[in-house]
Amino acid sequence: MDLLRQKLTLLPEKPGVYLMKDNQGQIIYVGKAKILKNRVKSYFTGSHVGKTERLVSQIVDFEYIVTDSEVGALVLECNLIKKHNPKYNILLRDDKTYPYLMITEENHPRILITRQLKKGSGKYFGPYPNATAAKEAARLLNRLFPFRKCRQIPTRPCLYYHLEQCLGPCVTEIPLNIYEEMRKEVSAFLKGDQSGILALLEEKMKAASNALLFERAKEYRDLIEDLKLLSEKQNITLNDFIDRDVLGYAITTDQMCIQIFYLRQGKLLARDSFIFPYYEEPEDALISFIGQFYIEHTWPQEILIPPIESPILSSLFPITVPQKGKRHELLQMAMSNAQTTLHDQISLEIRQQSETQIALSTLGELLNIAVPSHIEAFDISNTAGTHSVAGMVQFIEGKPQRKGYRKYKIQPMETSDDTAAMRQVILRRYARMIAENNPLPSLILVDGGKGQINAALSALQELNITIPVAGMVKNERHQTHGLLDQSGNQVTIPKNHPTFHLLGRIQNEVHRFAITFHRQQRAKSMTLSVLDNIPGIGPKRKQNLLHHFSSLEEIKTASIEELQAAGLPLSLASVINKYFS
Numbered sequence: 001m002d003l004l005r006q007k008l009t010l011l012p013e014k015p016g017v018y019l020m021k022d023n024q025g026q027i028i029y030v031g032k033a034k035i036l037k038n039r040v041k042s043y044f045t046g047s048h049v050g051k052t053e054r055l056v057s058q059i060v061d062f063e064y065i066v067t068d069s070e071v072g073a074l075v076l077e078c079n080l081i082k083k084h085n086p087k088y089n090i091l092l093r094d095d096k097t098y099p100y101l102m103i104t105e106e107n108h109p110r111i112l113i114t115r116q117l118k119k120g121s122g123k124y125f126g127p128y129p130n131a132t133a134a135k136e137a138a139r140l141l142n143r144l145f146p147f148r149k150c151r152q153i154p155t156r157p158c159l160y161y162h163l164e165q166c167l168g169p170c171v172t173e174i175p176l177n178i179y180e181e182m183r184k185e186v187s188a189f190l191k192g193d194q195s196g197i198l199a200l201l202e203e204k205m206k207a208a209s210n211a212l213l214f215e216r217a218k219e220y221r222d223l224i225e226d227l228k229l230l231s232e233k234q235n236i237t238l239n240d241f242i243d244r245d246v247l248g249y250a251i252t253t254d255q256m257c258i259q260i261f262y263l264r265q266g267k268l269l270a271r272d273s274f275i276f277p278y279y280e281e282p283e284d285a286l287i288s289f290i291g292q293f294y295i296e297h298t299w300p301q302e303i304l305i306p307p308i309e310s311p312i313l314s315s316l317f318p319i320t321v322p323q324k325g326k327r328h329e330l331l332q333m334a335m336s337n338a339q340t341t342l343h344d345q346i347s348l349e350i351r352q353q354s355e356t357q358i359a360l361s362t363l364g365e366l367l368n369i370a371v372p373s374h375i376e377a378f379d380i381s382n383t384a385g386t387h388s389v390a391g392m393v394q395f396i397e398g399k400p401q402r403k404g405y406r407k408y409k410i411q412p413m414e415t416s417d418d419t420a421a422m423r424q425v426i427l428r429r430y431a432r433m434i435a436e437n438n439p440l441p442s443l444i445l446v447d448g449g450k451g452q453i454n455a456a457l458s459a460l461q462e463l464n465i466t467i468p469v470a471g472m473v474k475n476e477r478h479q480t481h482g483l484l485d486q487s488g489n490q491v492t493i494p495k496n497h498p499t500f501h502l503l504g505r506i507q508n509e510v511h512r513f514a515i516t517f518h519r520q521q522r523a524k525s526m527t528l529s530v531l532d533n534i535p536g537i538g539p540k541r542k543q544n545l546l547h548h549f550s551s552l553e554e555i556k557t558a559s560i561e562e563l564q565a566a567g568l569p570l571s572l573a574s575v576i577n578k579y580f581s
Contacts (some may be wrong), residue, residue, distance in 0.1 A: 007062065008044065011037040013252040015073045017080060020059045020088075029088040030080045031280060032073040034310075036064050039280075050254040051277040070312040074291045081292060088279065099134040101125040101141070103186065106168040108148040109179055111141050111186075114541060117298070123183060125532045141189070143223055144197060145248050147184050161221070198224060243300035245459040246327075247290065248334030250342045251282050257342035258289055259334045260410050264300075273341045290317070304331050356398035359498035363443075365500070366483070367493050369468045372443035373397055377472070377510040378425055378456075379447035380410075380418045383519035389521055390425040390513030395439075395506055407517045422446060426459035434463065444469045445503075447510060450488035457486070472507045480504040522559065531555075534579050536572045558578040 016036045020029040020043075033039030040062060048056050067073045081089050102112050102122040109122070113134050117124060142149065146167045149160045154168050160166035189197060205220035246261040260272045278285035281503035287310060294303070294317050302318050302326055313319045322328040364371040375395040382388035394404030408428065410421045426444070433440060444460075444467050446452040453471045460467055462543050470491075471484035480503055483491040493500045531542050531552075549555045555576070556568075563573035 004044065004061070008037075008041055008199065011040055011064065011065060013037050014066050015068075015070050016064050017073050017076045018062055018064040019080065019084075020055070020086075021061040021063070022058045023060045025061075027080075027084045027086050028058060029086050029279065030077055030084065032070070032077040032284070034070055034073075036066070040064065044240055051088075052254060052279045055279055071315050072312065074287060074312055074316070075295070077288060078291045078295050082296075086275070101134060101138055103147070106148075107176075108153065108167075108174060109183075110148050111138055111145070113138050125186070140223075144189070144201075145186060147179075147182065167485060182222070212344065242302055244302040244304060245300050246304045246330045246334045247286075247304065248331060248336070248338045249282070249286055250335065250339035251278070252342065252346065254278065255342065255346070256282065256285050256289075257338045257345070258286070259338035259341060261330065261334050263330075269291050271337070275342060283310065287313060287361055304334075306331060306335065355498040356502065359502040360398055362493075362497065362499040363502070366493065367443070367468060367470055370442060372441075372468070374439070374441045375443045375445060375506065376404075376429075376441040377424060377447070378429075379443040379504050379510040379514040380421045380425075381514040382410075382418075382421075383512075388421055389518045390421060391517055392425070392429060393506070393510045393513055398502055400509060405513060407513075409521070412430055418448065419451040422448070422452045423455040423459045426456045427462065430460065430463055430465060430467075434465065440467055442468070445506060445510075446471050447474075447507060447514075449484060453484060453486065453488060471501055474507070480507050520554055534576055536575060541568065541572075 006435045008537055013035050015032075015034050017030060017032050018036060018040050019027050020031075022028050029437075031039065039167060043056050043059065065303040067076055067077060098114050099113050100117065102114050102124050104112060104122040105120060112122075114124075141147075143165055146160075146165055148169060149166050150158065155170065157168050157171050158166070161168040161171070166550050167178070185197075201220050201224050205217050205224065208214075208220060223307060242263075243265065246263065247258060248261075249256060249258045251257075254277050256278045258274045260274075261268055262270050262272070274289070276289075280288075286305075286308065290303075290305070290313055299317055302320055304320050305313070307321050319402070320327070322331055360371050361372065373396065376392055377395070378390060378392050380388065380390050388410035390408040392406040392408070394401045396404075406429065408425050410424060430440065444456055446456050446469065449471055453469050456469045469486050471488070473481050473484060475481040480500070482502060483493060485491050493503070531537050531545065544567055545555055549558065555563075557580075558577070560570070560573045560577045564570060564577055568576070
């Protein structure tokens, strides 16, 4: 603490970024400041509550970097958060990019969905706030406009040509001006001008009906209905056809919710909610979020936010603070939705925490042990004794901790039943835990009956440690049925009790985790064995093939040219193609 006090006196009265560290030297929080001296000192003076108190209790050291301006501090903060992933920062872990619709710059263009913008590769429309909206728009456009559908132009016409959803470059020459006209129609369509398309479809539907082509007429009717439904979903809120995001926020003493409304071409398409703890002034937390979010993503033409004092966002992004009119109403709606979402989330968390505590307390009472705050559950998965694997999941305070999940390949043994496999896995898991001096769990749950329980107890006895063990049993439909204590006695739990629900979640999770790993191992084994049968395919070429193609099915159906594109010589590509043909 003396070292911290001395470092605090050296802090400059300049803008910059500070990095808080724990006793392991790990960076646990990165923040920015207009005046470093004032901001960093605030963590070590006065009283703190909730999550801020937890953060401060773990700080043993800090570093700082002085910047020329607040804008520089914001950009540097975003870059350092991305680099170090501090556990107390606002982390946009999904790192998602938004999809665009693209009309490719090919001789015979296609309509595609892409998340990457490449100059000169096509004309882009979007971004769309979610993949579903993009897919729905692409599906309609491909039915409305006869762009090319196939990846490679075939030698004969396909079904799309006969359905008049493709111009058929495989059988006829298509003038370039036709495609250019179609591009203009797509642009008009995506800007909301659907009246011309609807009139044309209605005309085609009547013509098909008069010609007794009822299937074709039905196709046009379905298209008309889909278009009208799309119009109803996309409530036009502003008629200037500008792409904009609207950000509202709400706070408690230590939690913030940011609500984003996505408007594309004047239509409200979707919304996102982000809830996270904050450790600074609400305005600073909002600025940090916007900086992280839009430095990583393509921003729209306009971003509407509530009033803030700092001007740094306006120098980086197209920020507008509406004072009245439609845009102000939209902002107020986003603020109201943020408040509602935050209230609902907090209420749900309180209810879930209460139920989880009841479930854990009751589980401890039923097994005559302390409240099991740290549970580890095991399941064995195999196919008739082959490809035997195990999965282990970890639950802390009733919540899954995916960083603590572990996978095990069962090593060959004299006996290959599930109980022997369970004993091996328990031995391996806790021998390592002891060697690394890691904390042991409060309770071990095994998927199975008395045999699995005894196998686990035998392994723990060999390691000379004592951990309570219980068994999770299933009914004939492979659903959670009940619990066996350490002696193998049935423990009665009402099916509507929180403890029964908790056990069900744990059992389903460990089963899902183990069987997923088992399927991966079995598929890998099958893939490798098939490729091993082909002369000329060694380990390196096998690895290159599996890296280039996403699955064995793609390798099986690949043409000689596609196999050559994976780096194979013509002779070997021909051998593989012939083998699978």
